[in-house]
Amino acid sequence: MNRLLGCILVLFFLAAGELAAQTVSADPVSKLRNQRNYAQAYNQAIEAIKAGDYSQAAVFLDKALEYSANAPEALLQRAKIFLAYQDYDASLQDVETILKNKPETGEAWYLKGILWMMRDSVPQALQCLNEAIRRNYTTEEAFFYRGVLKNLQGEYNGAIYDFTMAIDKNPNHAMAFHERASVRRLVKDLQGALYDYRMAVGLDSTFLAAYNNMGQLKMILGDFQGAVDDFSRTIRLDPANNQAYNNRGQAFYLMGDYPKAVEDFYAAVVIDSAYAAAWNNLGNAYAKMEKYEEATNYYTKALQIDSGFAVAWLNRGFVNELLGKLENACSDWNKALSLGRMEAGKYVKECK
Amino acid sequence: MITTDRTDIMKKLLLLFLIAYLVYPIQAQSDPKIKRNKFFAGKEGFKEAWKCVKKGNEFYKNGKGYYQDARQSYLEAYNYNPLVPELNYKLGICYLYTDDKFQAIEYLRSAYNLKPGVTKDILFYVGRAYHQVLNFDSAIVSYQNYLARLPNKEKARAKAEIDKLIQECYDGKKLVQNPIRVIISGLGDRINSEYDDYGPVLAPNDSLLYFTSRRPSGKKAERNPYDNKYYEDIYVARRQGSGWTDVKPLGKPVNTRHNDAVVGMTPSGDALFIYRGKIGGGDILQAWHRHKKDKFTSPFQVNEKFLSKYRETSICLSSDSTEVYFVSDNPSKSQGGKDIFMSTTRKKGTDRWKKPVNLGPVINTPYDEEGVYITPDGKNLYFSSKGHNTMGGYDVFRSIRLDDGSWSTPENLGYPINTPDDELFYRPDGLNPKYAYYSTVREGGRGGKDIFRIVFLGEEKELVLASDTDLFAWKQAFPPKAFPRIPDFLGIDSTLVITGKVTDAATGKGVMARIEFIDAGASKTAATAVSDTSGNYRASLPAKTKYGVEIMAKDYLFFLEMVNLAEDTSDVLFVRNFALTKVEVGTKVVLRNIFFETGKATLKPESYAELSNVLKFMEDNPSIRLEISGHTDNVGSRRVNQKLSEDRARAVVDYLVSKGIDRSRLESKGYADTQPVATNDTSEGRALNRRVEFKVIGK
Known part of the structure; x- marks a missing residue:
C-alpha cells in the first residue's frame, strides 16, 4: 500500500514538475539548453575578465544576454565593463535594468552609487551605497x-566608522587607513591620525x-624633524615632487x-615655475x-x-x-580681504 | 614777558638749588696723563705715536666739541700700543661723546681691566657706556660700584645723579623688554648729513620740511667756539614722492651768522618760529612767509608773554591758534630745569594772550622738558623729557588731554623710538598718523643727530605659509576598479533529460514500472522515474556519465542494465527504451553480480546489492518460487566443482532466508560445469560460466 502511495506521489510530483516547466517554457529541453549556453558564455566572459580582456568579456556577456536577456549576473558584469570603459550611461542603464527586476541586488546598488559619484552627485551616491550595504553588499569597497x-x-x-569597517574587511587597506587618518585629523584626533598615517605607509x-x-601632521604636532624626514622620503620616492619640496621647506x-x-622652496619652483604657493x-x-x-618680489x-x-x-x-x-601694505590687505582672508580686516582697520 | 610773583621765584630757586646739590655734576671727564714710557721709546713708530698722543691731548682738553679730532689722533697712537689704560680711557670718552658712542664700552672696559684705578670716574663712564648699548644690568653694577668707591662726601653729592641713572636703567630694561613695532629710518642723505641735523618741522600740507642743521652753509661758515660745531642754520626741503629734494638753507634774513634753529610753524604755515640763542638766554622769533616772493620776513620776537630773560627754546600753537605751548627755563613756577608752559588767547583770533601757566608736575619734572608739540586735534601733547621714566637723556612722551582738561600721566613712547640718547622734536605726520618724525642719534645714522621717520606698525603679524594640502587621497582610487575581485563562475546546469518507453519484451506493450538510475561512479541513486501505463518515462540526470538502470515492474523480472551516456553525442536529451521480461515458470535470470571468495562458498559483501534485488523481486512477487543454481567452469574436478556449485547456491538461499524469505519458496541446486552458457576455452567464456542463476519454478 505504501509503495503504491509512494508511486502515486512520485507520479504526482513528476506531473506537477512537468506542468511547471511547461508554464515557463513550452520546451524544457530548449530552456535547459539556453541556460547552459548562457552559463557557458557567462563563464567565458569571466575568464576574459580574469585575463583582463574586457572587450572580449563584453562580447561573451552580450552573447550570454542573448540567451537570458535580463540575467542580473551578466548585466552586472557588463555594467562594470562599461564603468571600466567610462561609458557611465550604458553602465547605469544595465544597473537600472537589474534593479528593476531584482532590487535586492546589493552590488547593483553599489555600482549605481559609484556611477552617481562619477557625476559628483554625492547625496544620491550615498543613498545608493546605503542601500547596497543594507542589502548585504558589505564589501571593503562599499564601506570605503x-x-x-x-x-x-x-x-x-x-x-x-566606514573606513574602520573597510579596514576590518581588509586589514591591508592602506588607502582606508590614509583616509581615516585625514578625517581624524579634521576632528582633531591628531594622535589617531598619526597612527593611521603610519599604518598607511x-x-x-x-x-x-x-x-x-x-x-x-607632524608639523602641526611640532615634530618638525619628523616632518622633514617624511618629506625627504617623499622626495626620494619622487624627486620631482614639488609639493614635497614645498612642504619640507x-x-x-x-x-x-x-x-x-x-x-627647498627654490627647488619647488624650479620643478614648477607656476607654483604660486612656493613663491x-x-x-x-x-x-x-x-x-x-626680495620677499616682496617673490610675493609679486x-x-x-x-x-x-x-x-x-x-x-x-x-x-x-x-x-x-x-599705503602699499593697506592696499594689499584690502585685496586679501576682498579675496576672503578675513583676518586682513583688522589690518585694514589699522590703516585708518 | 612772562611775569611771576616773588614767592614763586623763591620756591623755584630753592628747588633748583636742591637739584643742583643733589645732582652731582659729573660732567667733566678726567684727563689722565698718558705716560711717554708706555710707548716703548725707541721702538719703530714711537715718534709718530707719541706725537699723536700729544695732538690728541690738545684736542681732548678743549672739551667735547673736539673729541672727534682727539679720537682720530688717539686711534693712531692706539694702533702703536693698545694696552695703555689712560689711552683706552680717553678713547672711550671720545667715543662716548661723539657719534660712535656704541664703541665706547670696548675702550673703557679695556681701560678698567688694564688698570681699575685709571681714573676715579672710570666706573661711572663704564656705566654710561653700558647704558648706551642697553646693557642695563652691567650699567647698574658699574654705577653702584662707582658710587660705592667714592669718598663719603662725594658719595653723598653724587648719589642723586647715580640713583637717577640707575632708575633710568631699570626703566630702560622694562621698555626694551616690551619694544613697540616701529620702523625708524633716516630721511636720507639729502636731509641728514655728517653734522647734526634736527628739529623737523613740517608745513601743514607736509609738502615742505624745515629743519635745523649744523652743516657748513658755505665756505665762510663759522664754528661755534663753545662746541666747535658750525652754527645752526635753517634748511628747507621739498617733498618728492616718498623722499625729499631741493634741500637748501633759508638764507637771510632768517639765517644769520650765529645760531638759527627752526622750532615750529604757525598752523596756517604762514610763519616759522625760530630760536636764537644767546649767552645766558635765548628767544623765539617769528618770520612771516611772503608767498609771492617765497621768502621769509626778518624774524621778530613773538608775543612778549612767551618770552623772558631766560631761555625759551620751543613753541607750538594749537591748530585754532587759541593755545600756545612753549618751553622755558624760566624758574618762575618751574618744576625744575626747562618746563612746558601754556597760554590761551583772551579772544580768539587776537594776539592777546593770558599769563602763561606751567603745565604742572604731571607733565613737568625736576629735569628738563623740551620740544613740545600739540596735535591738531588738541588731544595729544608730545614732548621730550629727561624725567618721568626716561631710559636716558631726553625721551619722547605723550600725554592725553582728559575730559576735564587735565593731562594724563605722560607715557614713554617706548623703545626703540626712545634710547638712552636724546630723542627730541617729535612731530607726527600731519597727513598720516602712522608716521612721525624726530631727531636723535642712532646707530647707522649719517653722523651727529639725524632726522628720522618713524613708521608705526600695527600689531605683530605672522606670515602665512602656503601649502597644497591634499588631505584626502581617495581620488587616487577613483574611479574604483571595475572588478575589485574576479566574479565567481556560474555553475553550469549539466542536467540531462532521459526519456523513453518501458515495454513488455514479448508483446511490445507499455509497462508501468519504477526505474532507478544509479550513478555507477558514486554508487548512489541519481534519479528515479515511473513510467506511465503506456510505458513512457522521463527523468533528469545530473551528468553525462554511466548509469545503472534498474527497473521493477509487477509480474516482470527485475531489469538491470548499464547505460553509458558519455558515449552519446546528444547534449541534453537522451532516449532509452527498455524491454522487460514477464515472469514465467522456467524463466532463468543470471545473477551477474554475485561474488564469492575464491574456491569457497562465502559471499562477498559486494554481492548484497544484487541479492537485495532478488530479495525485493521475491517480496514483490510473494507467490513466486525460485530455484537458485550454482555453476562453474570446467576447471578442476567435477566432484569439487559439483560441491562448490551446490554450496554457493545454498549460500545464496541461506542469505535470502536470512532476509525473511520462506525457505519453502527456494530450492538450491549445483550443476558444476554441466550447463555452460559460453565456451570454457577462453577466460571470458569461463567467467560467464562461473555464475549463479535463478529459475522460476512456481508462481
Whole structure:
C-alpha cells in the first residue's frame, strides 16, 4: 500500500514538475539548453575578465544576454565593463535594468552609487551605497566609498566608522587607513591620525600622499624633524615632487632654518615655475631673513601667477608694512580681504 | 614777558638749588696723563705715536666739541700700543661723546681691566657706556660700584645723579623688554648729513620740511667756539614722492651768522618760529612767509608773554591758534630745569594772550622738558623729557588731554623710538598718523643727530605659509576598479533529460514500472522515474556519465542494465527504451553480480546489492518460487566443482532466508560445469560460466 502511495506521489510530483516547466517554457529541453549556453558564455566572459580582456568579456556577456536577456549576473558584469570603459550611461542603464527586476541586488546598488559619484552627485551616491550595504553588499569597497561620501558630506564620525569597517574587511587597506587618518585629523584626533598615517605607509611604502600628509601632521604636532624626514622620503620616492619640496621647506622654515627652507622652496619652483604657493613661501623665508625687498618680489611673482592668491596679498602687505610702505601694505590687505582672508580686516582697520 | 610773583621765584630757586646739590655734576671727564714710557721709546713708530698722543691731548682738553679730532689722533697712537689704560680711557670718552658712542664700552672696559684705578670716574663712564648699548644690568653694577668707591662726601653729592641713572636703567630694561613695532629710518642723505641735523618741522600740507642743521652753509661758515660745531642754520626741503629734494638753507634774513634753529610753524604755515640763542638766554622769533616772493620776513620776537630773560627754546600753537605751548627755563613756577608752559588767547583770533601757566608736575619734572608739540586735534601733547621714566637723556612722551582738561600721566613712547640718547622734536605726520618724525642719534645714522621717520606698525603679524594640502587621497582610487575581485563562475546546469518507453519484451506493450538510475561512479541513486501505463518515462540526470538502470515492474523480472551516456553525442536529451521480461515458470535470470571468495562458498559483501534485488523481486512477487543454481567452469574436478556449485547456491538461499524469505519458496541446486552458457576455452567464456542463476519454478 505504501509503495503504491509512494508511486502515486512520485507520479504526482513528476506531473506537477512537468506542468511547471511547461508554464515557463513550452520546451524544457530548449530552456535547459539556453541556460547552459548562457552559463557557458557567462563563464567565458569571466575568464576574459580574469585575463583582463574586457572587450572580449563584453562580447561573451552580450552573447550570454542573448540567451537570458535580463540575467542580473551578466548585466552586472557588463555594467562594470562599461564603468571600466567610462561609458557611465550604458553602465547605469544595465544597473537600472537589474534593479528593476531584482532590487535586492546589493552590488547593483553599489555600482549605481559609484556611477552617481562619477557625476559628483554625492547625496544620491550615498543613498545608493546605503542601500547596497543594507542589502548585504558589505564589501571593503562599499564601506570605503561610503566613508569617502560621508566625509564629503561632513559626516566625519560616520566616515571614520566606514573606513574602520573597510579596514576590518581588509586589514591591508592602506588607502582606508590614509583616509581615516585625514578625517581624524579634521576632528582633531591628531594622535589617531598619526597612527593611521603610519599604518598607511607601513602597508604601502610608496604611498606619497601618506608621507606628505603625515609630514604635515607632524608639523602641526611640532615634530618638525619628523616632518622633514617624511618629506625627504617623499622626495626620494619622487624627486620631482614639488609639493614635497614645498612642504619640507615649510618644516625647515618652522624650525627657523631659513636658508634650507629657501633651498627647498627654490627647488619647488624650479620643478614648477607656476607654483604660486612656493613663491609665496620663498617670500616668507626671505622676509624672516629680513630681506624684505626680495620677499616682496617673490610675493609679486606668486601674485603674477595667481592674482587671487589671498595669502600672498596678505603676506606682501606684512612685508610692505615692515618696509614702512604702509599705503602699499593697506592696499594689499584690502585685496586679501576682498579675496576672503578675513583676518586682513583688522589690518585694514589699522590703516585708518 | 612772562611775569611771576616773588614767592614763586623763591620756591623755584630753592628747588633748583636742591637739584643742583643733589645732582652731582659729573660732567667733566678726567684727563689722565698718558705716560711717554708706555710707548716703548725707541721702538719703530714711537715718534709718530707719541706725537699723536700729544695732538690728541690738545684736542681732548678743549672739551667735547673736539673729541672727534682727539679720537682720530688717539686711534693712531692706539694702533702703536693698545694696552695703555689712560689711552683706552680717553678713547672711550671720545667715543662716548661723539657719534660712535656704541664703541665706547670696548675702550673703557679695556681701560678698567688694564688698570681699575685709571681714573676715579672710570666706573661711572663704564656705566654710561653700558647704558648706551642697553646693557642695563652691567650699567647698574658699574654705577653702584662707582658710587660705592667714592669718598663719603662725594658719595653723598653724587648719589642723586647715580640713583637717577640707575632708575633710568631699570626703566630702560622694562621698555626694551616690551619694544613697540616701529620702523625708524633716516630721511636720507639729502636731509641728514655728517653734522647734526634736527628739529623737523613740517608745513601743514607736509609738502615742505624745515629743519635745523649744523652743516657748513658755505665756505665762510663759522664754528661755534663753545662746541666747535658750525652754527645752526635753517634748511628747507621739498617733498618728492616718498623722499625729499631741493634741500637748501633759508638764507637771510632768517639765517644769520650765529645760531638759527627752526622750532615750529604757525598752523596756517604762514610763519616759522625760530630760536636764537644767546649767552645766558635765548628767544623765539617769528618770520612771516611772503608767498609771492617765497621768502621769509626778518624774524621778530613773538608775543612778549612767551618770552623772558631766560631761555625759551620751543613753541607750538594749537591748530585754532587759541593755545600756545612753549618751553622755558624760566624758574618762575618751574618744576625744575626747562618746563612746558601754556597760554590761551583772551579772544580768539587776537594776539592777546593770558599769563602763561606751567603745565604742572604731571607733565613737568625736576629735569628738563623740551620740544613740545600739540596735535591738531588738541588731544595729544608730545614732548621730550629727561624725567618721568626716561631710559636716558631726553625721551619722547605723550600725554592725553582728559575730559576735564587735565593731562594724563605722560607715557614713554617706548623703545626703540626712545634710547638712552636724546630723542627730541617729535612731530607726527600731519597727513598720516602712522608716521612721525624726530631727531636723535642712532646707530647707522649719517653722523651727529639725524632726522628720522618713524613708521608705526600695527600689531605683530605672522606670515602665512602656503601649502597644497591634499588631505584626502581617495581620488587616487577613483574611479574604483571595475572588478575589485574576479566574479565567481556560474555553475553550469549539466542536467540531462532521459526519456523513453518501458515495454513488455514479448508483446511490445507499455509497462508501468519504477526505474532507478544509479550513478555507477558514486554508487548512489541519481534519479528515479515511473513510467506511465503506456510505458513512457522521463527523468533528469545530473551528468553525462554511466548509469545503472534498474527497473521493477509487477509480474516482470527485475531489469538491470548499464547505460553509458558519455558515449552519446546528444547534449541534453537522451532516449532509452527498455524491454522487460514477464515472469514465467522456467524463466532463468543470471545473477551477474554475485561474488564469492575464491574456491569457497562465502559471499562477498559486494554481492548484497544484487541479492537485495532478488530479495525485493521475491517480496514483490510473494507467490513466486525460485530455484537458485550454482555453476562453474570446467576447471578442476567435477566432484569439487559439483560441491562448490551446490554450496554457493545454498549460500545464496541461506542469505535470502536470512532476509525473511520462506525457505519453502527456494530450492538450491549445483550443476558444476554441466550447463555452460559460453565456451570454457577462453577466460571470458569461463567467467560467464562461473555464475549463479535463478529459475522460476512456481508462481
